[in-house]
Amino acid sequence: MIPTSPVAVAAAGAVVLLVLFGVVRRVLGPSDEARESKRAHEAARERDPPVEIGETYEFGVTELTDHHSGSEVAVGKVEGFVVFAEDIPGDLAKGDVIRAKVLSFNEGRTSADATFVTKA
Template sequence: MDYVLVAAGVGAAIVVLATLLLWRRLSSGSSESKRAHEAAQERDPPVELGETYEFGITEFTDHHSGERVAVGKVEGFVLFTEDVPDAVSEGDVIRATVTSFNREKTSADAMFEGTA
């Protein structure tokens, strides 16, 4: 009978430890994201309005416009690019012209110009 209680206690301890480790790992990722966002707020954007840049597409998402947009980065700065043809895929390098910044200048919208 004592073995059953010890085994149950050890099992419960393992579950608690696994839960704590998972929670710490998940909160660590959000902390890194928050630090990156704060760092972006403290620096000037590495892109300028009206200028065209080449960058790789990291993903596609639905932007606030409701349309599918390509997401990419120039020197770690996020660009949301509209009007990207369906034939373009993640990993493709494109050219896009910066059209506007978000309120805090931590990202920008751009218009697709072509593939590189």
């Protein structure tokens, strides 16, 4: 039986709106991964970097990406701290372990730019 009273129609409409709102929020809202990334970024801002400028560190390449400089860089982490290594060889692949020398920190000191030294 289809509800015909104004109260029943209003209640059904409210339920439909709540369901639609939940679906839209879920689809358009930040993903769990995005929320975790933001939490990690905020935590990084509150601690001193575990790397020092001028020092060389060994880390696994988690991805290769285009840097703001326009060149491809290797991305990896040292103790959870993001390092972007420039001047990488063309045969470098995700999963390779490299050594890179830290050159500078970004403005918020939540990541560092480095130059490729060698494959480990």
